[in-house]
Amino acid sequence: xxxxxxxxxxxxxxxxxxxxxxxxxxxxxxxxxxxxxxxxxxxxxxxxxxxxxxxxxxxxxxxxxxxxxxxxxxxxxxxxxxxxxxxxxxxxxxxxxxxxxxxxxxxxxxxxxxxxxxxxxxxxxxxxxxxxxxxxxxxxxxxxxxxxxxxxxxxxxxxxxxxxxxxxxxxxxxxxxxxxxxxxxxxxxxxxxxxxxxxxxxxxxxxxxxxxxxxxxxxxxxxxxxxxxxxxxxxxxxxxxxxxxxx
Amino acid sequence: xxxxxxxxxxxxxxxxxxxxxxxxxxxxxxxxxxxxxxxxxxxxxxxxxxxxxxxxxxxxxxxxxxxxxxxxxxxxxxxxxxxxxxxxxxxxxxxxxxxxxxxxxxxxxxxxxxxxxxxxxxxxxxxxxxxxxxxxxxxxxxxxxxxxxxxxxxxxxxxxxxxxxxxxxxxxxxxxxxxxxxxxxxxxxxxxxxx
Numbered sequence: 001x002x003x004x005x006x007x008x009x010x011x012x013x014x015x016x017x018x019x020x021x022x023x024x025x026x027x028x029x030x031x032x033x034x035x036x037x038x039x040x041x042x043x044x045x046x047x048x049x050x051x052x053x054x055x056x057x058x059x060x061x062x063x064x065x066x067x068x069x070x071x072x073x074x075x076x077x078x079x080x081x082x083x084x085x086x087x088x089x090x091x092x093x094x095x096x097x098x099x100x101x102x103x104x105x106x107x108x109x110x111x112x113x114x115x116x117x118x119x120x121x122x123x124x125x126x127x128x129x130x131x132x133x134x135x136x137x138x139x140x141x142x143x144x145x146x147x148x149x150x151x152x153x154x155x156x157x158x159x160x161x162x163x164x165x166x167x168x169x170x171x172x173x174x175x176x177x178x179x180x181x182x183x184x185x186x187x188x189x190x191x192x193x194x195x196x197x198x199x200x201x202x203x204x205x206x207x208x209x210x211x212x213x214x215x216x217x218x219x220x221x222x223x224x225x226x227x228x229x230x231x232x233x234x235x236x237x238x239x240x241x242x243x244x245x246x247x
Numbered sequence: 248x249x250x251x252x253x254x255x256x257x258x259x260x261x262x263x264x265x266x267x268x269x270x271x272x273x274x275x276x277x278x279x280x281x282x283x284x285x286x287x288x289x290x291x292x293x294x295x296x297x298x299x300x301x302x303x304x305x306x307x308x309x310x311x312x313x314x315x316x317x318x319x320x321x322x323x324x325x326x327x328x329x330x331x332x333x334x335x336x337x338x339x340x341x342x343x344x345x346x347x348x349x350x351x352x353x354x355x356x357x358x359x360x361x362x363x364x365x366x367x368x369x370x371x372x373x374x375x376x377x378x379x380x381x382x383x384x385x386x387x388x389x390x391x392x393x394x395x396x397x398x399x400x401x402x403x404x405x406x407x408x409x410x411x412x413x414x415x416x417x418x419x420x421x422x423x424x425x426x427x428x429x430x431x432x433x434x435x436x437x438x439x440x441x442x
Contacts, residue, residue, distance in 0.1 A: 016316065016317045041438060042428060042431065042432070042438075043428070044441075045431050045437065045438050045441045046424065046427050046428050046431055047396075048365065048366070048441045049377055049380065049381065049427065049431065049441070050392055050393070050396040050427075051312055051316075051364060051366065051396070052366045052374070052377050052381075053381055053389060053392070053393055053396075054312070054393055054396050054397060055308045055312060055364065055366055055367075056378075057393060058272070058307070058308050058311060059304060059305075059308060061272075062272075062276060062304040062307060062308075063304070065273075065276055066300060066304075161409070162409040197265070197266045197269050199269055199273055232273075232274060232277045
């Protein structure tokens with residue numbers, strides 16, 4: 001369009017940046033000026049296409065979250081079944097053990113981290129296998145699964161910050177560092193993912209950042225409070241358990 | 248228990264965009280009570296559980312878009328609005344698929360008018376036309392335009408897409424938007440789809 005002023009005015013209208021009076025005068029002009037109305041329709045179509053794109057992207061995110069919650073609930077169910085069986089056996093053992101050793105109610109930070117740490121789920125989430133899973137990422141995750149930790153650290157660390165899978169790589173890099181006892185580096189990787197916008201990994205990364213901190217037997221109140229303060233956080237209940245069991 | 252995030256904060260977060268919008272959407276999504284209410288309504292009205300989940304997602308998408316485009320008036324409770332939107336979307340889908348079962352409740356709801364985004368009622372082939380058009384823009388352009396539409400600042404866009412600075416992001420945003428307009432010009436029928 002020749003007239004940049006009109007172009008910007010239409011953009012402002014479509015982005016809700018005009019006052020009520022300005023909107024009224026805008027609507028009048030659309031009704032009276034055919035050329036202006038034509039350009040308005042053109043830019044409005046572009047915005048509708050963008051709204052469609054945003055909606056499709058959000059839909060994909062929500063579907064990923066749905067899959068995640070299904071996996072978590074399956075794990076919980078499986079864990080509950082195992083817990084019932086193991087509880088029955090444990091009760092007998094505990095009754096006997098009670099007479100020999102007095103139970104310890106509280107644990108050190110490092111002990112808590114050891115109790116609560118779980119190896120990650122190795123399926124990368126919401127990514128297109130053919131397009132976005134880069135080679136170092138796949139190789140790194142395979143190495144981590146096979147407990148080849150130095151190799152996993154090298155491969156995952158090689159995924160460039162400009163790569164679309166950088167945050168995924170950092171998440172697994174955190175686990176590779178954790179498994180090799182390098183808790184400080186693990187905390188750094190998890191912190192990076194935990195402060196990102198990637199809903200697939202953000203809450204888990206915050207939880208593992210806390211465990212990486214606890215594993216160093218240092219004070220981790222700030223990280224713990226972040227989870228305790230958000231009752232909708234996926235690891236809120238576990239954080240409460242840690243808070244109660246901490247020495 | 249009193250929710251940690253009020254309706255006003257959730258709406259403010261969506262309008263702010265970026266990470267705050269993600270947080271707000273995550274909070275709505277995690278509202279199991281609301282989700283189950285929607286699923287219950289859909290399953291009680293000729294739908295399956297999966298369709299109930301799908302409608303819950305579409306309700307969130309409609310809400311997000313209406314808030315960002317200042318179409319959400321915010322007169323009642325957010326949960327009530329979302330639930331009504333989902334009911335409206337489901338009844339529309341039943342009508343579209345000719346599966347409508349008329350009950351007194353449906354008749355009443357037929358008269359309720361919600362500002363739901365047009366793309367939610369588009370046919371699949373119409374959506375495919377828009378997807379093809381977006382495909383012509385390339386990944387980077389699509390990402391830049393999506394972030395811009397979600398009110399990210401030029402600095403944030405530069406950071407997210409891996410550009411050197413906000414100035415470059417601004418230029419690229421302009422070029423990508425012009426490319427989108429040109430592609431729309433090449434498809435005069437598209438405007439009818441988007442009307």
